[in-house]
Amino acid sequence: MTGKTLLWDQTLFRRGELFEFDYIPEHFAHRDSQQRSLIFGVRPALHGMRPLNMLCVGPPGTGKTTAARKAFEELGEHAPGVVTAHVNCQASQTRYTIFSQIFQRLIGHAPPTSGVSFKKILDEIAKYLIQNEKILIVVLDDINYLFHEKEADNVLYSLLRAHETHPGAKIGIIAILSDDSLSYVFDPKVGSIFLPEEILFPRYAWDEIKSILSDRAKLGFYPGVLSEDVLDVIVDYTSEAGDLRVGIDLLKRSALNAEARASTSISEDDVRLAYRKSRILHLSRMIASLGSGEQAILAILAKRAGAKEQTAGDLYATFHESTGLGYTRFHAMLHKLATLRLIDAEIATEGMHGRSRRIALKYDSEDVLGAMQSRSL
Ligand SMILES: Nc1ncnc2c1ncn2[C@@H]1O[C@H](COP(=O)(O)OP(=O)(O)OP(=O)(O)O)[C@@H](O)[C@H]1O
Ligand SMILES: [Mg+2]
Incomplete structure (x- = not known):
């Protein structure tokens, strides 16, 4: 196919949405054990018990957010008594905004913006759970964004103590930490009651990256767009960065570069050109989390x-x-x-x-x- 020309209204993308970061893949390979641990931890909630608290730890782009979303997808079908709230802590960096997000998820609208205390929001959340006999699982995604001014400790403490302040409320926590190490330290008053099951997300190996990206490309591009040699170049770059997001971004940007040259297939140069941008994207995200x-x-x-x-x-x-x-x-x-x-x-x-x-x-x-x-x- 190399060398063929693309007509102005043609595209290389069969399903462009597959290259967006919030896309949840149908096929989630190489994360079976993490997936099993997550399901194991939330399973008690199916029988009306409080789920286990969990902490997912691993470097950027290793499937932590996706694993939590997939676990809930699976759970959703079997657990009418469970409600889940996935909170992005980069977007909501204070205890107040986080609990407002949870409130909104449960009640369906945001709490009134002025004059409502944190305590009132927590009261309403607990009242909802008790009256509707629901168990709440909160995902605190990218909790490292709350490490400023002990906000993470405050949030965890309020969630973990809710059953004491509001008897009958059942809440479980899945915290997601984008980090390479287990070097985080929670406040002792939190550490003594949080005791999460730790689920580790290591970096993907070269051939795992290749199989994931190859799958994505097969579904997302038309046949013949990405040769195996060019895929290998993308896998090399992704493996070097250690972040699968770089690979997905590279697939998208290199295909756009090929389209811009009206080519029906991606060349190594398209990838190299795209890598300059993908690398900066990765860099910004990493720096933001430091x-x-x-x-x-x-x-x-x-x-x-x-x-x-x-x-x-x-x-x-x-x-x-x-x-x-x-x-x-x-x-x-x-x-x-x-x-x-x-x-x-x-x-x-x-x-x-x-x-x-x-x-x-x-x-x-x-x-x-x-x-x-x-x-x-
Ligand atoms: N095993 C996998 N199979 C298919 N796609 C995957 C897999 N793991 C990750 N991805 C894809 O890689 C991208 C990054 O994954 P995800 O957002 O889950 O990473 P993360 O560990 O939460 O990263 P961060 O710590 O930066 O938030 C997503 O677009 C996701 O679809
Ligand atoms: Mg994530």
């Missing part, structure tokens, strides 16, 4: 124009000056940035100590600063 200390490290690295690479010792000096934080925190943050593949932290051959490590950004400085800028707007 804490202020980690962002400070990236900013320092990015602002040293010309010296893209520097030693951990230099970097720490500047970091300490601007944040006042100590070496242990700095070290943990470096580790996180390296696992997120935002920086390279190589041990320099001439040095024997951690402090002589050379630290380098894995992205262009301008892209990093650009992504931070767009965040603060």
Whole structure:
């Protein structure tokens, strides 16, 4: 098919909606054990019992949100006594807005905007659950956005204590944490009652990425649009970023690039051109999820124009000056940035100590600063 020309009203997309991020795939492969754990945890609710609390942890683009949505899809058919509320904590970053979202999901309209206290909203939610004999499961998706000012602790505490403040209310929590590590720390008063089942979402392996993207392309494009060789290039880029979203975005953008050249198939150049954009998208999302200390490290690295690479010792000096934080925190943050593949932290051959490590950004400085800028707007 290569070389054929597309007519102006023709398209490569058989089903374009398959390349949108909120699309829930019919076929959700390579996540069977996570899916089973989720179902196992919510199953008690089918028999009128409080479900187990769960915590899904894994890096970006590993299927956490999709797994929760699929589990509810399955549950929905069998559980008339269960209501679910999937809250996006990036969009709702305070306890008040989160409970307003839950209220809206249950009652069907938002609470009156002014003069309603948090307590009143919680009262109404609990009253609804008790009167209608419903069990509520709340998904706190991307809960890392609530780690500022202990908001996550406040939200969890209010949900976990609801059965004491409102006897008879049954609420379960599925928290989703976009992180590589289990390094989160909840407040002790929450930690002692949350005790979630932890469900880990590791990065997809190269051939898993290939099978998922190949499936998506087969359903979403017309036959002959994507050759196996070009698919492999997309899988390489996706695997390097470690985020399946990059792959799906690449499929979409490279097909649009091919269309723009009026070609009936995607070329490697279409992919390379698309990758510049997909990479920035991925970068912005990752930066948005970081804490202020980690962002400070990236900013320092990015602002040293010309010296893209520097030693951990230099970097720490500047970091300490601007944040006042100590070496242990700095070290943990470096580790996180390296696992997120935002920086390279190589041990320099001439040095024997951690402090002589050379630290380098894995992205262009301008892209990093650009992504931070767009965040603060
Ligand atoms: N196993 C899979 N099969 C098919 N599609 C998948 C699979 N896992 C993830 N996806 C797709 O990849 C994209 C990212 O998945 P998802 O949003 O669930 O990731 P996530 O772990 O919630 O990421 P983040 O932490 O950034 O929110 C979605 O478009 C989803 O459809
Ligand atoms: Mg998600």
